[in-house]
Amino acid sequence: MSMPVRIDDQLYEQAKAHAHAERRTIAGQLEFWALVGKAALDNPDLPIEFVRDLLIARAEGSTLATEFVSQGKR
Structure with missing residues (x-):
């Protein structure tokens, strides 16, 4: 619902x-x-840039996600 x-x-x-x-x-x-401001207030221990990037990533959805491939020891 929109509100002026x-x-x-x-x-x-x-x-x-x-x-x-x-x-x-x-x-x-x-x-x-x-949304960024609310998330930042709800999570004061996280850097604001992380909160912003997380919200952007969630909005993009899984279709743009790339699979994580570990570069460490196997």
Whole structure:
């Protein structure tokens, strides 16, 4: 369900620029930032970059995943 919300003009313009660069809608960019922020708050021991990358990887799904091949001793 979509809900209209008021946000600061500067935040909107930043989201607009990032959305264009990352091929998202402005709403999608704000939603992504909110998910990253919530996940970061829920997991304060993890670096924010890790949280961001994890959310991106989960959104990509298993179709883009590559199989892990160990390079260690067998």
